[in-house]
Amino acid sequence: MDSSTLLGITTFTYLFSTVLYTIFYIFKMDKLGKVATWFTATALLIQTIAIGLRWWESYEMGIGRAPLTNMYESVVFFAWTIVALYLFIEWKFKLRIIGVFTVPFAFLAMAYASLSTDINKSITPLVPALQSNWLIAHVVTCFIGYAAFTVAAGLGIMYLIKNKNASSTSGLINSLPSLKVIDTITHNVMVFGFIWLTIGIITGAVWANSAWGRYWSWDPKETWSFITWAIYAITLHVRFTRGWQGPRIAWLAILGFISVIFTYYGVNFLLSGLHSYGSS
Amino acid sequence: MKSSNPFWNFFASVKLALFTLGCIAVTSIIGTLIPQKEPMQFYVNQYGSKVATYFQLLDFTDMYTSWWFLALLGLLSINLIVCSIDRFPITWKQITQDNLELPLERLEKFRLSASFNTQLSEQEVITTLPNMLAKAGWKIESRNRDGIHLFFGQKMPWSRIGVYLVHLSILIIFTGAVYGQLNGFRGSMMLPELQSSSTVFPFQSSSTINLGFTVKCERFEIEFYDNNMPKEYRSLLTVLEDDQVIVQKEIEVNTPLKYEGITFYQASYQPFNDFIFTIAESTNSPTIFTGEFQKEIKWLENNVSFGIINLESVRDQAVRLKIWFSDPTGEPSEFWIDAGEMIEFQRGDSVYFFSAKQRYATGLQVAKDPGVWIVYVGFLLMISGLYVAFFMSHKRLWLIIKNSGTKTQIEIRGSTNKNQAGFTTRFQDLATALENEL
Ligand code: HEM
Numbered sequence: 001m002d003s004s005t006l007l008g009i010t011t012f013t014y015l016f017s018t019v020l021y022t023i024f025y026i027f028k029m030d031k032l033g034k035v036a037t038w039f040t041a042t043a044l045l046i047q048t049i050a051i052g053l054r055w056w057e058s059y060e061m062g063i064g065r066a067p068l069t070n071m072y073e074s075v076v077f078f079a080w081t082i083v084a085l086y087l088f089i090e091w092k093f094k095l096r097i098i099g100v101f102t103v104p105f106a107f108l109a110m111a112y113a114s115l116s117t118d119i120n121k122s123i124t125p126l127v128p129a130l131q132s133n134w135l136i137a138h139v140v141t142c143f144i145g146y147a148a149f150t151v152a153a154g155l156g157i158m159y160l161i162k163n164k165n166a167s168s169t170s171g172l173i174n175s176l177p178s179l180k181v182i183d184t185i186t187h188n189v190m191v192f193g194f195i196w197l198t199i200g201i202i203t204g205a206v207w208a209n210s211a212w213g214r215y216w217s218w219d220p221k222e223t224w225s226f227i228t229w230a231i232y233a234i235t236l237h238v239r240f241t242r243g244w245q246g247p248r249i250a251w252l253a254i255l256g257f258i259s260v261i262f263t264y265y266g267v268n269f270l271l272s273g274l275h276s277y278g279s280s
Numbered sequence: 281m282k283s284s285n286p287f288w289n290f291f292a293s294v295k296l297a298l299f300t301l302g303c304i305a306v307t308s309i310i311g312t313l314i315p316q317k318e319p320m321q322f323y324v325n326q327y328g329s330k331v332a333t334y335f336q337l338l339d340f341t342d343m344y345t346s347w348w349f350l351a352l353l354g355l356l357s358i359n360l361i362v363c364s365i366d367r368f369p370i371t372w373k374q375i376t377q378d379n380l381e382l383p384l385e386r387l388e389k390f391r392l393s394a395s396f397n398t399q400l401s402e403q404e405v406i407t408t409l410p411n412m413l414a415k416a417g418w419k420i421e422s423r424n425r426d427g428i429h430l431f432f433g434q435k436m437p438w439s440r441i442g443v444y445l446v447h448l449s450i451l452i453i454f455t456g457a458v459y460g461q462l463n464g465f466r467g468s469m470m471l472p473e474l475q476s477s478s479t480v481f482p483f484q485s486s487s488t489i490n491l492g493f494t495v496k497c498e499r500f501e502i503e504f505y506d507n508n509m510p511k512e513y514r515s516l517l518t519v520l521e522d523d524q525v526i527v528q529k530e531i532e533v534n535t536p537l538k539y540e541g542i543t544f545y546q547a548s549y550q551p552f553n554d555f556i557f558t559i560a561e562s563t564n565s566p567t568i569f570t571g572e573f574q575k576e577i578k579w580l581e582n583n584v585s586f587g588i589i590n591l592e593s594v595r596d597q598a599v600r601l602k603i604w605f606s607d608p609t610g611e612p613s614e615f616w617i618d619a620g621e622m623i624e625f626q627r628g629d630s631v632y633f634f635s636a637k638q639r640y641a642t643g644l645q646v647a648k649d650p651g652v653w654i655v656y657v658g659f660l661l662m663i664s665g666l667y668v669a670f671f672m673s674h675k676r677l678w679l680i681i682k683n684s685g686t687k688t689q690i691e692i693r694g695s696t697n698k699n700q701a702g703f704t705t706r707f708q709d710l711a712t713a714l715e716n717e718l
Contacts, residue, residue: 063505125505128512128533128546184701191670198666202659211534213466213545213647215655216457218344220312230305234298241294267312 003057003067004121006050007076011114013043014079014107021099028175033096037087040103044083051080054123063125068139071268072121075113077139078264079106081147085189089151093185095177101154118269134207142200142225146260148193149232153257155186156250163247183246186253187239194232201225224263231256291358292366300356307352311343357454360447368444375437379676380423380430387678392694392704394711397687398718402429405681405688405718412717416710418677431679439672440697445665453658460651465489468547471497472641473556474570476520480646491542494520498528500549500640501620508595513546515642541648548643551596555588558622560633570639583608588636598638605634673698677707690718 020036023029054067067073086102089095113119159182165173176182204222205215216222235252238244262270290296314335315322323332323341339346398405406429410420418433467482467489476496480489498516505511512532519527519539529537536545553572560566561582571577576587590602599619606612609628617623620637673696680691692711696703 125507125509125511127510131512132534195663195666195670199663202663205659206656209652210536211545212547213536213543213645213649215652218308218311218316223308223312227305227308230301234301234305237294237298237301242298 003050003054006046006053007110008114010043010047010050010079011107011110013039013046014083014103014110017043017099018104018107021096021103025097025100025175026172028171036099037090037096040083040099041087044080044087047076047080047083051076058123061123063123065126065131066136067123068136069126069130070124071119072113074139074143075109075119078143078147078150079109079113081143082106082109082150085144085147085151089185089189093181095181095185097176098151098155098158098185101158102151105150105154129211132207132210134203134210138200138203138207141196141203145193145195145197145200146264148189148196149228149253149257149260152186152189152193152253155182155189156253156257158182159186159250160247163250179246183249186249190232190235190253190256194229194236197225197229197232201229221263221267224259224267228256228259228263231259288362288366291362293359294363297356297359297363300352300359304349304352304356307343307349310340314340314343316344317342353454357451360451364444364447371440371444374674375440379432379434379678380421380425382678384426384428384680387680387693390678390693390695391700392707393692394708394715395689395691396711396715396718397684397689398715399686400688400718402681402683402688405690408718409679409681409714412714413677413679416713429681431677431681433677435675436672437674439668440674442665442668442670442672445661446669447665449658449662449665451658452661453655456651456654456656456658458651459654460649463650464648466645466647466649469495469544469644469646470550470641471495471515471644472552473497473500473639474568476518493526493540495544495644496520497642500642502549502597502640504595513549513642515546515644517544517642517644541650543647543649545645545647546642547645550641550643552639552641554639555598555601555636556639557586558633558635559584559586562631566633584632585612586634589614601636603634603636605632673703675703677710690714 017036017040020032020039024032024036051067054073058065058067068077082102083106086099086106089098113121158176159179162173162176162179162182166179168174177185201222204225208217209215231252235249235256238252239249315326318341320332320336320341323335326332327335335341339348343349400408406422409431410422413420413431413433418435420431420433422429422431424430465480465482466484467480469477469480471477474497476494478491478494480491482489496518498518500516501512501514503511503514514530514532516528516530517537518525519537527537527539531537531544531546533546536543538544554570555573557569557571557577558566559569559579567579569577569579571587573588573591576585578585584605584607586603586605588601589604591598592600597619600616601619602614602616604612604614605627607627607630609630613625613627615625617634617636620635622633622635624631624633626632675696676694678693680693682689682691692707692714694703694707
């Protein structure tokens, strides 16, 4: 079995995870929740093996490079990080319901990676500028940040749903965690993401400097990553210094996520920039 | 420390910071929508002359160095400086103050509290408590005052500096960027193989820069993958001063040559129409010739002539060359060789070593940025500052020991500047543990 097959399987396992979490949530089947968790953990393991296999395959092909350097591979890694982060949060806060709002993102990412005609799935060799360990550090750290912001946006949506129906007695609303708990986790996840995005931008700058002698050149990709960074910096400040909480932070988490998606996807496909690395 | 000067307060306010940061984020979108630094004609063709004029008026065609964008960055810096000066004294006090002197009413106000009684005498409590707290990682000081015995312990008071480190790091990065901009340059050089130059053409002006030393390209190579993608560009560079070889280094993309604060990056290349030949007779040292396709080249001292009469190219690279070779020992010979390969052959009594390859020019990006180390220091400081600001907290613990007749009363107060939830749990665990043990 090759890595593409295995990654294709992962797409369906994440879809199935999403279904399991949703059924668990809607029908309050606690036993199913455990199954969903174990199933998701297994899916993550399969994906981990697939990524490892892809790495090995690249050596077999005589190319030999980490599977992190084009659009397809970065989307796959993005999905991997979302699920890994979600499982960590579930374990840490004992809140399985968050899975309903985060695992679908991993499925969507995988589905996009597998089905889109925009992206090339083959293992291609690296042009000289991309042969750098700084690039690997850059991709890994950025995507940990992006995954955290995705989870934060999922939590933001959850918050807004609960908040809108605050007086509702419906079981579906009641079984969501309390507003305060969602707010706290959202904040923690955003802080986590902010640190990683910061490191991601910095390693990107160091890489650019080692390849072209310039750590910052305001190309569209850099600029959008800066805009995303600024949105989260503003979010942290309004919380720390102006006491913003709850719905406003939830909206900012969603706004930040939109900026992340634009940085990641929009710049490659909608703007005609120079930073076309990783777009094929 | 609220100043009464409204001017000062304006520049110290976080509102201004939010406004400025928001403006920088929103305006920087412009440069991602409108291509930057193109000639005016480009904008006229693309957007019409009227719009193009407005673009130029507002500096939208080179917005990241425009006065208004730089002004926003400057405003952010002033804001950071004033805000830090404004707040630092309070933080410093919180770090260094004598916490055993705080009035008891202040202690009452801390959110975390627990209290219990024990049968032990006050003296026994006072002797056992410090050890028990030390086990939990609290270094304890104590003092008798106002008829009570007060213990105090704290963890990581200096973590309050974290935010200042982050803010300072931004200023340091800006400083490095400005310093590099003022004292450095960026430009390019196109060096044909076997040629040298000491002149750089800067990107931003039409004048030239003299390096003060000479760079020579000894060799350029390009390697391809099987699917025709370039795999590596490589140049062997020599730095010469007064015709003396000072440094020699093979550079690739991502591994530049540095000399005297100036860095040479492999950026591009250009194939030429002529060829480089290396030829030697037996063990004599080789001689180098350059010459064009289908032109006869004469090696006079050995009475040899040679040339390329045919070639095979892949992409824009000549990969195989058909050589015509003649010397006084007989009929000229013709043979194919791979480009760059050194071959050995015999004619009469002579043994020749011979190679030929197409000539290239290597395209170098040349940069001098003496500010880059300042920027990197800022990067490190930012990451460490964020770590301190987000993951470390200043935790404080007070224990008030009172004698109430036959019993001893122990009151505990705690405070943290961050991660309330985490500290609350630990505070309660500690209180329970103390109660059980005493
Ligand atoms: C892009 C630039 C900035 C970054 C990355 C940044 C970063 C941070 C971070 C990470 C914190 C969190 C501190 C905590 O955990 O408590 C913080 C807090 C703060 N920042 Fe900034 N900051 C920036 C700009 C500014 C500016 C321009 C001001 C000027 C007023 C400012 C004022 C503050 C204040 C007052 C706090 C709260 C400090 C406290 O909790 O005691 N920041 N900043």
